[in-house]
Amino acid sequence: MTMNDLMRRLGQVSDLEAAARLLSWEQEVSMPPEAATGRGQQLATLAALGHELFTGPDTGALLQAAQPQGETQAAVVRVAQRDYDKATKLPTAFVEEQTRAQNEAHHAWLEARAKSDFALFAPHLERMIGLARRQADLMGFEDHPYDALLDDYEPGMRAAQVRAIFADLRARTLPLLTRLRQAGDAADYSVLTRPFAPEAQKAFAWRVAEEAFGLRRDFARQDESAHPFQSNLSRSDIRITTRVEPYWPACCFGTWHEAGHAMYERGVSERWARTPVSSGASLGVHESQSRMFENLLGRSLPFWERYFPALQAAAPEVTAGLDPETLYRAVNRVQPSLIRVEADEVTYNFHIMLRFELELGLLEGTLAVRDLPEAWNARLQADLGLTPPDDARGVLQDIHWSAGLIGYFPTYTLGNLLSVQLLEAARRDPGVAAGVDRAEYGPLLAWLAEQVHQHGRSLTPNELIAQATGQPLSADAYVSYLHRKYEAIYGLNAVTGV
């Protein structure tokens, strides 16, 4: 009986969260503009009621009294207890202070970025860092305050582990990047901005997402929004968004990226429905799926050999005089850039490692907020040979810190690394490897469903990675992949033993 009561309570919390996700999604894709204030209020109410319902003393009592039967219920109680402990560690007054500070910081950041004036944002960032330190103290940690923050996004992951992986990654990719920066163009990149009708772009991107990755309108839909994202109310109610830009591959790769997130959520076992287990294991594991679809598959030569005819049919004027291999080279251009979200597979992680190091310095107190722009620019110059012309295109470019998201950035690179580590593990199955090599992803999708998707949050990222790949997370697979792929594209001599 108690277990039923607990499941009922968790189901209600889950339904409230699902409703909030629909309100948020709709806000981005179709809401009338004047509705913004009311929508914010509705979302605040849903969040407050969901939090109240989940953290109320009776939930604690239900968890204590629960006698789970079998593995499914055991995982529900374990994950719910973990969430409950974390949610109840922060006093309401602290959460309210944090929410207020984030609101103010977000508005200050918008203005600072618009005016490219870091000084406007600096006091708010200082406050965010102070709150993050207090949050870490309230949550508790063994080694480093960063651990307590990272745990929100990568349960069980530690700063020391990330630091070691990143040091290895930097040491082994910086030489490759240096060589690539000296190489010439590998293709005519102007084909990537040929005119391509927006509706045709979206239709092509979706068609491929359906055929290659199994995303179907029975349980998912696609809309446009300013910033692409995936959201879902359940594994049968998934939404992805995309945007159309002059650089037409943005719509395609964005769609396939979100399709990776979508198919992860789709693959979580139905037995976790309406429980806190029903989502991805972490942001990093989620990103491994989106990056795999976007980059490892979507930016592979077999993929373009297979889908080039569909692209020709969708946009004959884009493909005129083009062949699959040239297009493959073009969409894999390596070019250091100022902006993280525009970066390629080789340079992207440098943007992340930079942010991670700065976050550590700010939290440890070895880096003052006022010195942040200088530290940012110095690191970017050292790694990518670029200096931002202004802070808007430098330290102010990301929304994360203004939203109090400190400890979030590493998950992007962890996801990149994991995407290759998982794909290589999957390729040990000859059926998967053969399929991937001719862009038939059925066997790979089945492997991912079995090894990754179905488990939801019942495994921690480190548990899942060890179980699925037989190894702890490392940079090894990713570094080899970068060398193999980009030395070939840019005609460089292969370096062994990297």
Add this chain to the structure above:
Amino acid sequence: MTMNDLMRRLGQVSDLEAAARLLSWEQEVSMPPEAATGRGQQLATLAALGHELFTGPDTGALLQAAQPQGETQAAVVRVAQRDYDKATKLPTAFVEEQTRAQNEAHHAWLEARAKSDFALFAPHLERMIGLARRQADLMGFEDHPYDALLDDYEPGMRAAQVRAIFADLRARTLPLLTRLRQAGDAADYSVLTRPFAPEAQKAFAWRVAEEAFGLRRDFARQDESAHPFQSNLSRSDIRITTRVEPYWPACCFGTWHEAGHAMYERGVSERWARTPVSSGASLGVHESQSRMFENLLGRSLPFWERYFPALQAAAPEVTAGLDPETLYRAVNRVQPSLIRVEADEVTYNFHIMLRFELELGLLEGTLAVRDLPEAWNARLQADLGLTPPDDARGVLQDIHWSAGLIGYFPTYTLGNLLSVQLLEAARRDPGVAAGVDRAEYGPLLAWLAEQVHQHGRSLTPNELIAQATGQPLSADAYVSYLHRKYEAIYGLNAVTGV
């Protein structure tokens, strides 16, 4: 302080209801099909939590302790207390039984209608009638159990009042209908099914809704759904839906109908935001606004004289050889039909009066459910000269009874009557009359906002009608309007003193 607590509580309930409306709206316009089960669960949770929050003992205490300041707060407390008393009169066990029975009845009705087999639905309808009687007993009433049911849709309205108005309406429109049935065609009706591109239909309908009635994308949007409806999360977040049929006026008049509902919600004073006062006074008053836009304005000659050029621009092939007056005659065809939702201004109310009488008989026990189809068909034959070929096109055509909505039907006709009574009251202002006569509705909209919209639920329908028109609701204005309009269209001699 207590008043603030009450306002906060009512705001939360209002936000939960708004969220539920977005989930319901989205279910009809864009939800992936496999999401249906989960969506039902989410809606049930939101309804249960909203009900719990509103009917909990602390809401009762807050209402008792509230010391409202000024007219706005007084109305909030008055309406909230009325809702609270009604909501707490029904025991939870009864509400749950009703919900279960409605679910089963709805499924039985779907099957019965598909097979045109009333016997499949009859036991469920018997159960619905039994539950309605018990509900009336639980709610309490003075004269007639129907009063307790009608009060949910028309607060303060009584069955005796409706019965008297309907008797008058029947007596004074049946002779007109008889004469119209003997008249010939007033136009070539085939123009109403000329091909009209769906996107162009919707764009034309919206453009006119914006220009004529003030519906703007800043606060409203339009989508397609199987059954047109209006819904909103607040006065700044309104949605209407439409559908496209071979009979192209369906999209136009449907859009303008929903625009009437939308502009009512838009006009409710912002001071009632997030309180139970923030909606229309009743279903009947709501329908008076939708019918006014759809029929009194949208099916008027000045309207088509003004918007005919826009229609020509939108669909030259539809308007070829047509002129505004012929189109006006065509869209005002009077033709008895089996189906309520397809009925014109003259015959529509007969469909309603029939249902009202049958509901009274069922509730009073003078009509047995098994005799219902026969009673239905006899009344339809007597009034409209038609007999349904099967029960699907007769007694099984409407969803209402299967959803437990008994006492709902009269609101449609009350709305029709009120639409004319209000328009005539508004026309006593010469500026309004002059505007309406050249299809410039600014002055009328201002009058409606002042006399009807702004008050929300702070007035009962009878209070609002008396205040706005100086008279109690009656059939007088509507009967005169029908005679005036349709005698002219069909070239009949005017009958005086009807």
